[in-house]
Amino acid sequence: MENTIKLIVLTIAVLAGSCTDLQEQILDESLSGGGQESDLVRGVVAPAYGMLPEFYRHTRYFAVQEIPTDEAILPYRGGRDWGDNGIYIELHQHTWGPVHSNIQQCWDYLTVMVSRTVTAINILTPLAESDSEARVFLAEVRGLRAFYNMIVLDLWGITFWKDDAGELSEILRGNEAVEYIRTEFEAVIPDLKTDVGPGRLTRGGVYGLLARLHLNAAVWRDPYAASFDFSDADMNKVIEYSNMVINDGQYSLSAEYFANFNNDNHDNPELVFAVDQRPDLNGHNRMSYFSMSDNFYGNPLFPRGNGTDGPGITSDWYQSWVDAYGPTDPADADARFYWERMIIPADSAISAEDFEVNRGIYRGLQYGLQNTGRRLPFIQTADGRYKIGPLRDWRRAEENAYVDFVEDINFTAEGSDYNTGFRVEKYQWSKSSDDGRNKGEADLVILRLADCYMMRAEAKLRMGDTGGALSDVNLVRASRTARPAVIPPPLTSMDLDILFRERGFEFYWEHQRRTDMIRFGKYEGTWTEKTDSDVQKRVFPIPQSAIDGASAAEGYLVQNPGY
Template sequence: MNKKFPILLTVAGLLMFNSACTDLKEQVLDENLGSTLTDEQTANGLIAPVYALLPELHKHTNYFALQEISTDEAILPYRGGTDWGDNGIYLALHAHNSTSTDPNIKGTWDQIVQSISRSITAITTLSTAKDANSALYLAEARGMRAYYSMMMLDLFGIVFIKEDAGTTSTIVRGAEAVAYIEKEFLAVEPMLQNRAAVGSGRLTKAAVWGLLARLYLNSAVYKNIYAPQFTFASTDMDKVIEYTDKIINSGEYKLSADYFSIFGNTNHDNTELIFAVDQRPDLNGHNRLAYFSLAGDQFPLAAFPAANGTDGPAITSDFYQTWVQAYGAEDPKRDPRFYQENLSRYSNPADSCVADANYKINRGILRGQQYGAIRVNGVFLRCPDGKLKVGRLTNLSRNRGDLPVNFTEKIDFTTAGSGYSAGYRVEKYEFSRVSDTGRNKGEADISILRLADVYLMRAEAKLRKSAGDATALADVNTVRAARTSTTPPPALTSMNLDLLYRERGFELYWEMLRRTDMIRFGKYEGTWTEKTNNDVHKRIFPIPQTAIDGASNLPGYMQQNTGY
């Protein structure tokens, strides 16, 4: 079936959602329009909004920023002293000094709350809907509400519980919140379909198994978020192993030989993806994760001279050095997850003329002098035979043709460390072939859960149960050995939690998991680059002030998180 829901159908256009609401109210603008719709259209129109905000939620300045720029993987200084200034919110996010008025925190909160609200609307109405798919859609809506609730718990330490759209939500925390999410996932799992029926863009049995594994793995954190150290219950780790086993043994999923194809423009059918943000072209996705880190003078598409990067975040030197330490005298690019060369100009200077159809920028972690299409006065330079001229890039768009686009390891908040070329960049997701501005029209589905993470979660659970479990090493090496499109990473000979943490960084960088991993592994209060704050209360973010203000007529209902 692999069905795409028409986003503009029926209820998706009939409902208005209060983005700052804390009681999750919906306002129906015109109920009468529903009388002209078929049962199938009504059901589709109810479930479509449940998924519709996923691309926006996973945009560069929402969930991505909170999960990555707050960690040792990503940093975003004032570029050139002015660009990406945004009143210092990215500096504060990296340094763990964010406030309750941060617009990115508010934006992420609003997207999650709206999505929970839409899920409740779908649950309420689908329970009496007549279409044959209504029972399945009801299970998906309820499961997605649990997914959004888990995001809320992970980021803000609270969960809203609400069944009746006309009542105020109950707020729960800690063990009670974990139990609620667990109950909801377990309730819907039997009714969901598999990937072959609905694809990776909708909630499936395996997606729920994976999300349950993630919930159990982080249960100790969620139950006692400010604990000086976490005690991982053996029963929770058994559940992680149980549900990861289900996915691995199902046979539905396969590790990808080509690592970067997992994040490519045709990745929708990649069998490593278990649950993803569906961004196929007619679903109006975005290209922000591909453009965010590239330089303003990197132009990835021969057809669109207006599509470029924005000199956004780079990886920190701290994160880069974990690769260096792992590979010693070898360049870390020998690991196929680190880098993929697509422009031969880098290894052969004579390859300076490239046919438009063959022009494709490099992927992974980009270092040093960059080469590519050169735009002058709005058009690309061409070779005498009409091919695209590929050459050494400079900051022409900033009127600094004398300044090379030469990415350096050093990046911080100093003047020297915040120049336009400071920091090694990340081009993990493929740049959309149809993104005429560089920001719009995404094609690559955004991974929420994939098979490699499942193997690594299973390995972690085994190690937390027994430090010497040899099968944990086997799980990690299974993932490493799978990347056979080039020479795979060498097999590791030993495994412990520190090595597993490092391996999660190598495998899952830039995938919006780092903050959660750092907290679980006890690394979030550490020091890196410009971050020295070791306050445990910064493990979760402040509740936006707008949400607290919106609940002011309910005394004591919405309490700010400790430390903000």
């Protein structure tokens, strides 16, 4: 039996009672990890996982988790690119309303994803009584339902309790929502496998997600609170569940930090739970392409595979690196900041198989493949190698116009130009992508072992164990040994501000910054082009279309305060 199946396109009603017009590709879904699951079970379960790659796109989950923070900013590039009626400016300035494309897309995807898990649960439940394989998959999709609801709770402050596909969901908020998710995660642990990740939900994955739930529970119980009550009970649970992953034995921290985001990271033992994007699953390369210059090309074999001049990092967040390392350039101090992969030979020519792009934070004058115009074939030597040199900016007429990234980026005309803002290339550029956007190979990280150490450190710190927190953070820093010259030096002190900064260094561009900023009390702060301090912006508005679609059930779907 083949290990891949065709994912059948289903038309599923959104939980609020309205319908979605999401366009979905037919995907090859591999859920076996080499096993031989039945067509029935795999056919039921595949749709529950199937929309994760599209949800974890640059304009969906990334947009709402990173653009509103001090890490990322996306101006109206050159007055003509990424304007999109101001939606990214609204996200960054916290001026969004109930009608907003990125927020709407996240809602549409998540509600359908929850619905798919409910459908799968209804089909698998009677089978699981006598079929061990169905019992495992039932635990997975039930765990996925809890995970999807946890994201809904984080974004909108609500959760959908729905056990029957034919019934209307019950809306839960606050502690009821947290307790529902907790009990669902805990209930599935005994039936989950331990060795089918990271693309499938495993026991280790649920332990890590439970740690994340308890870490954020104080926020999700009362998102508008003036201060959050991080109880010892919750923090002890964070430590307990983090320990379950840390002490499992099958996970280990990667010696090369950026290997966590390589094209072959599916087998990286630091990944606990991830969006499976191996080439046969038709993933996307958007996390690599989004920040890169339009004049940047990631593969000499594909002259149409360029970047898009999307978001850059704010000067505020870059300065946190500078402040941390003082006179030492962060690229020389911390393996997480930069990895030079493009080693240019003396004759400035390189073979296609040896071509690799740098990783991390891009600053200043950029080097890359040489061509004679945008999306034209690259210049080759007589022996077939590819010329490398300063990247020409083909949007400008001057012969000496090069891609030269500057630190300052903002919403002024000058600050929105194509060269503004340092850029991020954290994920390896796909070797298969022919247009820069498609055919992603790297799994997109949801949870990795480093986060379990960092969550444990935060729980210890919030309970007064400063030494234990410092030890955990330094353990993660010291683990990046592949390039000894840039192993981050051990920290000598620890407090919440340092830990928040350290989480930024470790998890930037990983869909976590908004959640972290709220939990650490930083989200109402001021940074580049953002001054809004409204605590009601900690949750997003329920899309107006969903409110309208549920209007027949009076009082069912109530808009969040402030919208």
